Amino acid sequence: APPKAIPKTIENQRVYDETTVDPNDEEVAFDEATDEFAPYFNRQTVPKILITTSDRPRGRTVRFCEQLSTVIPNSHVYYRRGLALKRIIPQCIARDFTDLIVINEDRKIPNGLVLSHLPDGPTAHFRMSSVRLRKEIKRKGKEPTEHVPEVILNNFTTRLGHSIGRMFASLFPHDPQFIGRQVATFHNQRDYVFFRFHRYIFKSEKKVGIQELGPRFTLKLRSLQKGTFDSKFGEYEWIHKRREMDTSRRKFHL
């Protein structure tokens, strides 16, 4: 009998991206040591995050912001009534915030996320879809506690994926409190980043149980800018160009 064939999945057939990061790559390691996240990874700065929305947030967005602020430690939600982002940014830098999250909403549901690292760091613009609030998730767990969660970043292989992964990692403080047993997961799969927040329990040496608490959402990267948020004059490091990049079903960028 012929041997069993390995089924072809999209992950198997993925077009090889030349920017995949090799763990032993020196250039990448050097880049990471000297880019904007270096002070975070050297534990010099503690992340402090500002979450805000676009004008006039509606109910779901407000609740989502609150839940997000409980998930991410050391974060504050501020509403803005018509304040220009360009003017908010210097104020944030003055008040020592390290990251800014803007949730854009459309027809009463959040659908966009702008994440920018503040002291002149890169800005990433995502499209957010499939947002589930905490009460919509089928589980019976309690709310997330104040402990610092762990972070899992899965499947960020290319250079671009690597930098985005570091951006996510820089949102959370570096020392997770294992007593809390909470973990925040950013899983990248075919250019979609899924965010989940779980509480885990080790039942035995080889078995772990997870219980989902906290909101969940999926992000798709639209653009990455070098400096802080600037729609007209910013230097774009990567934009998702629909005509060019969506042609092949097996080519992914993150």
Add this chain to the structure above:
Amino acid sequence: NKNYEKALEEIDENLIYWPRFIRHKCKQRFTKITQYLIRIRKLTLKRQRKLVPLRRKIERREKRREEKALIAAQLDNAIEKELLERLKQDTYGDIYNFPIHAFDKALQQQDAESESESDAEKEEEDEEDADNREFVEADDSDLSDFEDMDKLETSSEEEQEEEAEAEKKASRSKSKGKTPLKGPARRKRPYIEIEYEEETEPSTKTKAG
């Protein structure tokens, strides 16, 4: 004419022999145009909202791809794998202690000869398990069946089976809030009970006989 009032007068002068109604309507039109020009100039100074149209086909495509990616991702498995990896690589330090080797040995050695050794090992297991249980009790998580586990921890003979039962019971209670592992865990429990009863039955029979 640049000046609003002078422009109105000019309209009147130029249209001098036209009926009064038409002159009035002209002036109204002029007023409307100047006002909206003023408004445009004011608005362009503030920041404007750029409307980006959603494209239905692309939106549908992306939604479908996202669903497929979610299925392919198998997030729960991936997270569990990652957590176990971290446990193996000792990132958690000494918080979790699981009696691996000792427990396996004790399960295999059910002879009367190695009873002394297994007693010693069981004592170690007791301590480690007690640590484990104490630690887990310290977290105010949803596990409330640990009092039962303490009661079970009395006899010394069938401790292994009791521990296995207790673990299975604990795993069953832990799986309250979690969807997977409910079915098999529940099914395992009555299975073990049946085993226990079968074992005791022949002994009672032999005693009666």
